Amino acid sequence: MSSGAQSDTNPGETMRLAVERFRTRMESSNRCFIQDCVDEIEAMRLLTEDGKFSLMRPYWYELGVTGLSDWNYDAPRGPVLRARETENVSRLEDLKTIFHEHMDGIIPPMLVTDKWRQIFLETIENVCNEAAVQDKKDEDFHIPVCDELGHFIKYANGVQHPDFCRSGKASTQYIKEHLDLRHKTLARNSTRPLVIERRFEPLCPPSVQGMTNMQ
Numbered sequence: 380m381s382s383g384a385q386s387d388t389n390p391g392e393t394m395r396l397a398v399e400r401f402r403t404r405m406e407s408s409n410r411c412f413i414q415d416c417v418d419e420i421e422a423m424r425l426l427t428e429d430g431k432f433s434l435m436r437p438y439w440y441e442l443g444v445t446g447l448s449d450w451n452y453d454a455p456r457g458p459v460l461r462a463r464e465t466e467n468v469s470r471l472e473d474l475k476t477i478f479h480e481h482m483d484g485i486i487p488p489m490l491v492t493d494k495w496r497q498i499f500l501e502t503i504e505n506v507c508n509e510a511a512v513q514d515k516k517d518e519d520f521h522i523p524v525c526d527e528l529g530h531f532i533k534y535a536n537g538v539q540h541p542d543f544c545r546s547g548k549a550s551t552q553y554i555k556e557h558l559d560l561r562h563k564t565l566a567r568n569s570t571r572p573l574v575i576e577r578r579f580e581p582l583c584p585p586s587v588q589g590m591t592n593m594q
Contacts, residue, residue: 394530398485401538405484412543413439414475421471431471438543439474441465457481479541486537496532500524 420434432443442465450459457480464478490496507522 390526391530391533394527395534398531398534402483402485405540406482409479409482409484409541409543410475413477416543417471417474428470435471435474437545439465442468442474455480481539481541484538484540485535486539488532488534489536490532496529499532500529503528 416435416438420431423431423434425431425434429443436442441462445466450462461477461479468474468477490499501524504522504524511520511522
């Protein structure tokens with residue numbers, strides 16, 4: 380029997396494959412967005428990295444900010460690592476490979492043993508049914524354990540979109556500042572009549588879809 384046929388009859392394997400597809404597509408989409416932003420800004424041929432950072436900051440707001448490494452000892456590893464890498468960025472090009480804990484859209488699982496996951500599922504079942512008992516219209520009503528949730532929490536604690544593009548809309552002030560900077564840059568680098576070709580407004584990655592529906 381093929382592996383594809385086996386996964387159809389194995390809910391746990393089906394969920395694992397769905398999560399992996401989701402992670403792969405989300406990371407590819409987000410990396411592509413960051414790369415497009417960087418390439419667009421680099422094409423402007425600005426003279427300083429600070430100028431490039433100012434255009435990129437609406438999409439990576441910590442860029443160029445100092446003092447990001449001051450964290451408590453019990454701070455989550457992901458945000459700390461991202462902050463440290465961001466603080467060490469000296470060139471805009473570095474953003475193409477920088478770490479972000481939500482780049483793939485997945486929050487790592489916290490319930491790492493079968494026992495912990497079973498306790499979690501049973502707790503949810505008990506709480507839901509205790510609430511249902513208060514409704515005396517249907518005393519036989521029972522909410523069973525959600526097997527799909529059990530498979531999901533084995534591979535992820537949740538999903539989180541980093542939303543680099545802030546829903547794809549730049550602020551009015553940002554667009555104005557960009558056009559002013561673009562105007563000055565072209566004026567310095569060309570003796571031809573000034574023509575602003577287009578503003579920097581890259582597309583946002585596609586919205587998160589239901590993982591089990593992804594083909």
